[in-house]
Every structure is written in structure tokens, then in C-alpha cells.
Amino acid sequence: xxxxxxxxxxxxxxxxxxxxxxxxxxxxxxxxxxxxxxxxxxxxxxxxxxxxxxxxxxxxxxxxxxxxxxxxxxxxxxxxxxxxxxxxxxxxxxxxxxxxxxxxxxxxxxxxxxxxxxxxxxxxxxxxxxxxxxxxxxxx
Numbered sequence: 001x002x003x004x005x006x007x008x009x010x011x012x013x014x015x016x017x018x019x020x021x022x023x024x025x026x027x028x029x030x031x032x033x034x035x036x037x038x039x040x041x042x043x044x045x046x047x048x049x050x051x052x053x054x055x056x057x058x059x060x061x062x063x064x065x066x067x068x069x070x071x072x073x074x075x076x077x078x079x080x081x082x083x084x085x086x087x088x089x090x091x092x093x094x095x096x097x098x099x100x101x102x103x104x105x106x107x108x109x110x111x112x113x114x115x116x117x118x119x120x121x122x123x124x125x126x127x128x129x130x131x132x133x134x135x136x137x138x139x140x
Contacts (some may be wrong), residue, residue: 002040003040004034010081011027015027020067023053025049026048029042030044030090034103047087047092049131057078057085061079072088094123113136115137116134118135120135
């Protein structure tokens with residue numbers, strides 16, 4: 001089980017990692033470790049130049065997660081770290097806003113389906129029914 005503190009350390013590690021390579025992406029903690037203070041893995045949202053960042057992540061052992069690839073982002077995974085890579089300022093802002101809303105209403109146990117529904121509404125602008133429908137696969 002990973003914790004909020006693990007996510008902070010991961011965020012700091014990757015900020016330093018990229019800085020040492022003269023790349024300065026925005027990096028935000030998102031996902032269950034941030035929202036619920038615990039989770040199976042660590043999710044980091046990274047906004048920056050995909051052409052610079054993506055090859056470095058592949059070189060570091062990350063693999064694309066085919067289940068989580070969209071128009072605005074690419075998800076990569078290595079071990080227990082997921083990086084959601086985007087170049088879009090708007091997507092980054094919307095995603096971090098959604099994570100903040102989830103964080104504010106969580107008492108350490110906001111279910112994944114609810115987190116997904118909130119993200120769908122804020123990021124994709126869907127209505128509640130559509131968000132609930134899309135979140136169904138994450139019901140525990």
C-alpha cells in the first residue's frame with residue numbers, strides 16, 4: 001500500500017529528475033494516494049513537451065498503458081508509478097481541479113467510481129448520468 005507521503009516523494013523525485021535534464025514540466029499528485037491518503041499505486045499528472053518527456057520515460061522503463069490513452073493525454077506505467085502525460089494546459093488545469101474536488105470531499109475513502117465520475121464531469125463536461133454510466137466499471 002502506498003501513502004500520501006510516498007506520492008510526495010515520487011513527485012519530488014520526478015521534478016528533480018526532469019530538472020537535471022533541463023526539462024521543467026508541471027507535476028501534480030493525483031489519484032488515490034493524493035485523494036484518500038493511500039492507494040495501490042502513485043499517480044502523477046505531468047504537463048510538458050511530449051516529444052522530450054515521452055522518450056525519456058520509455059528509456060526509464062515506463063510502458064504505455066493502452067487502457068488509458070486519450071486525445072489529450074498518454075498514460076505510462078513503471079512499477080507502482082503511473083504518469084499521465086499531457087501537453088495541454090487546459091487538460092492539466094481541469095484534471096487538477098477534479099483531483100482537488102475529490103480531495104476536498106474525501107474522508108480517506110472516496111471510491112474510484114465516484115472519483116471517475118467527478119473527473120468526467122469536470123474534465124469532459126458530461127452530465128451526471130453520463131458520468132455515472134462511464135464510472136460503472138469501477139464500482140467495487
